[in-house]
Amino acid sequence: MRHLRAASAVTLAIAIAAAATGCGGGTTDSGSNESPKTLTYWASNQGPSIEADKEILTPELKKFEKETGIKVKLEVVPWADLLNRILAATASGQGPDVLNIGNTWSASLQATGALLPWDDKNFEAIGGRDRFVDSAVASAGKEGEPPAAVPLYSLAYALYYNKKMFAEAGIDGPPATWDDLVATGKKISKGGKWGLGAEGGNLSNNIHQTFVLGQQHGADFFDKDGKATFTSDGAVAAVKQYIDFMAKDKIIAPGNAEYAQNQSLTDFAKGKTAMVLWQAAASTFAAQGMKPEDWGAAPVPVPSGTPGTGKQVNSMVAGINIAVFKNTKNIDGAKKFVKFMTSDEEQKHLNKTYGSIPPVKTAQADEAFGAPDLTVLRDTLATSAAPLPQVPNESQFETAVGTAVKELWADAAAGRPVTEASVKARLEKAQQTMQQ
Amino acid sequence: MTATVTNPEVDKSTDGGTSRGTGGARRRLPRIPDRIRQGGLPYLLLLPAVLLELLIHIIPMVIGIVMSFRQLTQFFINNWGAAPWIGLDNYRIAVDFDAPIGEALLHSFFVTCVFTFFSVGFAWLLGTAAAILLQESFRGRGVLRAIFLVPYALPVYAAVITWAFMFQRDNGLINHVLHDQLGITDEPSFWLIGDNSIYTLIIVSVWKGWPFAFLMLMAGLQNIPRELYEAASIDGAGIWQQIRKITLPSLRPVNQVLVLVLFLWTFNDFNTPYVLFGKSAPESADLISIHIYQSSFVTWNFGTGSAMSVLLLLFLLLVTAVYLILTSRGRKGADV
Numbered sequence: 001m002r003h004l005r006a007a008s009a010v011t012l013a014i015a016i017a018a019a020a021t022g023c024g025g026g027t028t029d030s031g032s033n034e035s036p037k038t039l040t041y042w043a044s045n046q047g048p049s050i051e052a053d054k055e056i057l058t059p060e061l062k063k064f065e066k067e068t069g070i071k072v073k074l075e076v077v078p079w080a081d082l083l084n085r086i087l088a089a090t091a092s093g094q095g096p097d098v099l100n101i102g103n104t105w106s107a108s109l110q111a112t113g114a115l116l117p118w119d120d121k122n123f124e125a126i127g128g129r130d131r132f133v134d135s136a137v138a139s140a141g142k143e144g145e146p147p148a149a150v151p152l153y154s155l156a157y158a159l160y161y162n163k164k165m166f167a168e169a170g171i172d173g174p175p176a177t178w179d180d181l182v183a184t185g186k187k188i189s190k191g192g193k194w195g196l197g198a199e200g201g202n203l204s205n206n207i208h209q210t211f212v213l214g215q216q217h218g219a220d221f222f223d224k225d226g227k228a229t230f231t232s233d234g235a236v237a238a239v240k241q242y243i244d245f246m247a248k249d250k251i252i253a254p255g256n257a258e259y260a261q262n263q264s265l266t267d268f269a270k271g272k273t274a275m276v277l278w279q280a281a282a283s284t285f286a287a288q289g290m291k292p293e294d295w296g297a298a299p300v301p302v303p304s305g306t307p308g309t310g311k312q313v314n315s316m317v318a319g320i321n322i323a324v325f326k327n328t329k330n331i332d333g334a335k336k337f338v339k340f341m342t343s344d345e346e347q348k349h350l351n352k353t354y355g356s357i358p359p360v361k362t363a364q365a366d367e368a369f370g371a372p373d374l375t376v377l378r379d380t381l382a383t384s385a386a387p388l389p390q391v392p393n394e395s396q397f398e399t400a401v402g403t404a405v406k407e408l409w410a411d412a413a414a415g416r417p418v419t420e421a422s423v424k425a426r427l428e429k430a431q432q433t434m435q436q
Numbered sequence: 437m438t439a440t441v442t443n444p445e446v447d448k449s450t451d452g453g454t455s456r457g458t459g460g461a462r463r464r465l466p467r468i469p470d471r472i473r474q475g476g477l478p479y480l481l482l483l484p485a486v487l488l489e490l491l492i493h494i495i496p497m498v499i500g501i502v503m504s505f506r507q508l509t510q511f512f513i514n515n516w517g518a519a520p521w522i523g524l525d526n527y528r529i530a531v532d533f534d535a536p537i538g539e540a541l542l543h544s545f546f547v548t549c550v551f552t553f554f555s556v557g558f559a560w561l562l563g564t565a566a567a568i569l570l571q572e573s574f575r576g577r578g579v580l581r582a583i584f585l586v587p588y589a590l591p592v593y594a595a596v597i598t599w600a601f602m603f604q605r606d607n608g609l610i611n612h613v614l615h616d617q618l619g620i621t622d623e624p625s626f627w628l629i630g631d632n633s634i635y636t637l638i639i640v641s642v643w644k645g646w647p648f649a650f651l652m653l654m655a656g657l658q659n660i661p662r663e664l665y666e667a668a669s670i671d672g673a674g675i676w677q678q679i680r681k682i683t684l685p686s687l688r689p690v691n692q693v694l695v696l697v698l699f700l701w702t703f704n705d706f707n708t709p710y711v712l713f714g715k716s717a718p719e720s721a722d723l724i725s726i727h728i729y730q731s732s733f734v735t736w737n738f739g740t741g742s743a744m745s746v747l748l749l750l751f752l753l754l755v756t757a758v759y760l761i762l763t764s765r766g767r768k769g770a771d772v
Contacts, residue, residue: 084733091513108736114514201629203716255606258629260714392510396735403716410629410718432536433735 030116031324031331039333040073042085044100044320046153046354048287050076056353064340070333083395089325090114097328098337101149103139103319104204104388104398110141110148111392116324116334117146126150126339136359139317139387149321150338151359153351155279156380157208157315158297158373165193165274174275174298178241181275181301185251188274195251197264197273198242200409203402206242207388208316209277210405213238215313215386216303221397222389230401230431231424239405240423247412257413268295279318280355282373297373299380307384315385319359357381393434400430497749504742513738526743537731541744543719544727548703551634551723555641556698560691562642563649568683571657581654588647596711599640603627603712628713633721641708645701649694656690657683692763699759700752724748 041061047053053076061072075096077085083105089095090112101109109115116122118140123129129137136154140147159181161174169188175181185195199205214221219234229235246252253273256264265281267273269288277300285295302312322341324334340346347363357378358364369378388394404426412418503516504526512519532538566584570577587595602609604627611624627636664682673681684691706725709717715734717726728748732741 087513087733087736091516093514108510111510112514113511201714253606255624258605258626393736395510396737399716399730399734406629406716407719410626413626414630429536433540 030326031328031334033332034329036330036333037069038071038073039098039328039330039337040075040096041337042082042096042099043074043076044082044102045076045078046320046356048283050078056350060346060350064337067340068333068336070330070336072337093327095325095327097330097334098322098324100152100320101323103136103149103151103317103321104394106140106148106321107142107390107392108395109323110145114326115148116326116328116331117141117148118150119146122146122335123150125335126342131342131360131362133359133361133364133381135317135381135385135387136319139319139390140321142390142392149323150342151319152322152341153320153354153356154359154381155318155356156377156385157212157277157279157300157318158376158380159275159300160268160278160281160285160373161275161296161298162268162271162273163294163296165271169274174296175301176298176306177304178301182245182249182251185245185249185275189251192272194253194267194273195275196245197259197267197276198246198252198256198409199259199262199264200257200413201260201406203398203406206402206405206409207398208318210235210239210242210401211316211388212300212313212386213241217241220389221401222391226389226391226393228393228397228431228434230404230427235427236420236424239401239408239427240418240420242405243408243412243418243423246409247418254413257409280373280377283355297376299376299384307380313384313386315380317381317385317387319356396434400433401427404430500742501746503738504746506739508737508739508742510736513736516738519739522739526739527747529740530743530747537740540722541724541727544722544724547634547720547722548724551637551641551721552699552702554638555645555702556695558638558642559645559649559698559702560695562646563651563653563694564687566646566650567653567657568679570654584650585647587643588651592644592707593711595644596640596708599636599643600628600712603636629718631718631720633713633718636712637709637721637723640712641702641705644708645698649698652690652694653687656687660686696756696759700756703752704748 043053043057045053047056054074057074057076061074065071077100079102082100082102086095086099086101086105086109090109095114110117118129120129132151133154136151137147140149140151159174165188166173166184169184171184171187175184181196188195198209211221214235217234217237219229219232219238221228221230221235223229246254246256253267256267262284264273264276265278265284266288268276268281269285269290282292286292299307300314302314305312307314322338324331324338328334341350342360344360344363347358347360348366348368351358351363352368355374357369357374358366364378369375389397391397408418408423408426411422503519505521505523506512506516506519507522507525508516508519529535529537530541533542570581570584601607605611605624608627610627611621615621615624625632627633660682664686665678668678668682704725705723706729709721709723709726710729713721713726715726715730717723724744728741728744731744732738
């Protein structure tokens with residue numbers, strides 16, 4: 001009898017533990033309306049701090065509650081935690097109803113099958129797919145499949161330059177081609193001042209820059225079947241060109257090899273570095289005491305000529321998407337919320353606040369987005385930006401190639417030679433670690 | 437004295453003593469039937485511990501082992517029970533040292549061994565030296581003891597991020613002292629990327645680990661009778677002889693546990709490299725814990741990551757077993 005009791009206690013314990021740890025993973029049904037009056041929303045940290053984001057978003061969520069009677073529970077998640085939080089939520093099936101994702105993760109998260117696919121019917125519920133800029137929708141999932149998310153805030157890269165440093169060095173305007181950029185950089189790089197800034201320790205930034213250069217060299221990093229092609233001539237040339245700004249041209253300070261916390265923006269604001277390639281840096285410059293007339297923004301350089309549709313890609317499509325967890329208990333409410341967040345009014349307000357560009361065409365036309373630097377970003381997005389490879393192992397790609405580039409920066413900074421062969425060897429190793 | 441107060445084990449036993457002493461409180465409890473008290477009570481009392489142990493250790497470990505036999509990637513994490521069973525393939529990938537994944541794992545294993553050897557070694561040396569020096573009573577001893585324990589008391593993240601700031605090439609304190617003030621280096625060195633990263637890692641790890649050694653050894657020293665030293669010094673033994681013949685042999689039982697615990701903590705250390713270098717550590721400092729994290733959570737190969745974790749677990753179990761056997765043999769020898 002005693003043994004029987006002990007046995008049943010252990011069985012019970014296992015059952016409780018199994019339930020608590022969520023054995024068996026999530027469910028695959030596509031939502032219900034069991035609790036139509038509440039929603040949980042994980043917002044990515046967009047503003048200067050999590051508190052700032054809460055202050056910005058809370059009044060909007062109240063507005064939504066007034067309109068629909070649905071209460072939205074907000075949680076702002078820092079970038080560093082977001083992907084892991086999403087993975088944990090996916091594995092346990094215990095996630096928010098609506099969430100923000102980085103648009104480069106779209107295809108990876110789409111492959112998990114945890115997100116609601118935005119087919120025509122779902123797009124209809126939020127006003128139709130045509131309301132959104134094409135390149136932004138293209139960066140929300142794999143080509144040929146319904147997107148896994150809806151674009152929310154769009155961003156693109158621009159070349160920011162310090163007008164005072166340019167004037168001191170006798171340079172008229174921003175460079176349009178890479179040769180110009182190197183020549184300009186060399187004029188400036190002396191006496192503790194440097195031409196260009198980089199974030200060598202930031203894997204994503206490394207990927208963004210080398211992807212764009214890769215596009216200009218005709219390389220995609222993945223073939224049509226989604227297989228890695230990191231060692232193609234174009235990819236090697238792109239990575240080498242980027243590292244050579246430090247290794248050969250010497251227009252990037254060696255210290256930038258370890259930057260990963262946006263120190264290059266601080267250097268720019270302090271007048272140590274004359275140019276940076278960045279997405280919407282205005283608010284950071286302002287926070288560091290720069291006045292809008294101190295800096296200018298221009299399109300990212302191209303090999304020759306001018307950027308434009310079908311001519312030269314000079315930015316990746318950067319931005320944030322909004323997605324719905326498939327197993328939400330309030331599917332209708334979740335769609336209503338996405339409709340609210342992508343409405344013209346909210347798009348104008350939120351993108352204005354965050355310094356991004358609305359991916360909704362009608363909102364984009366608002367004059368608030370006509371400031372010189374935002375015009376550069378807007379035109380780039382409309383005509384010459386390409387989404388990062390929308391493949392399921394995009395996350396692996398960012399780590400593998402981003403790390404290879406990081407190691408090459410370390411080589412360059414330490415004065416070790418960076419050759420075509422050494423670049424190829426690093427990329428080869430990165431490619432071999434890609435499983436699947 | 438400090439050691440006795442801060443030792444949690446001692447605290448616990450004191451509590452136990454007090455509750456046993458207050459018989460009045462116990463009498464107010466409902467009477468437990470004799471049958472349970474005689475037979476079932478021990479089990480009943482063990483039950484919370486068993487439950488927690490299951491929840492916190494056993495079940496996640498079993499799940500981890502099951503995962504290591506499945507091809508668990510982003511395609512299946514939503515319903516990971518459906519991930520295809522691939523037997524030992526994940527293990528084959530992990531130990532195929534000619535292919536990049538296995539080669540990188542082996543590299544990180546060697547890096548971790550070197551790192552652990554030096555970290556534990558220096559932490560132990562520093563801890564021992566400090567504990568012995570602070571045995572003698574002198575003015576300010578209490579203050580020094582408190583200061584020495586600061587690294588152990590600080591939250592790891594805050595402490596390591598401060599180190600990361602100090603090791604920055606252009607704005608960090610370390611280069612400011614080494615290069616700008618003392619002129620030891622020709623130009624500012626990189627500490628957070630490239631080959632120097634392993635030194636950075638060891639320095640921070642020793643700083644973080646030695647106060648624990650200090651604390652344990654200080655407690656151990658309290659148990660050595662003063663008469664032994666007095667007798668030895670009457671017999672003409674110098675300070676070194678006293679340390680070699682009395683202190684170290686008497687500390688042996690403490691050291692056995694201390695070195696094992698330091699080894700296990702250091703070998704598995706995740707916080708230090710993660711806060712110093714982020715999710716992608718430089719090659720020279722690619723510790724196995726970060727490497728496994730990267731395989732699992734950054735590149736989304738949870739199956740391979742789990743297999744690597746199981747291999748690490750087996751290795752640490754093996755080392756622990758060998759260590760325990762060797763040291764217990766040594767003890768038996770000493771007893772004779």
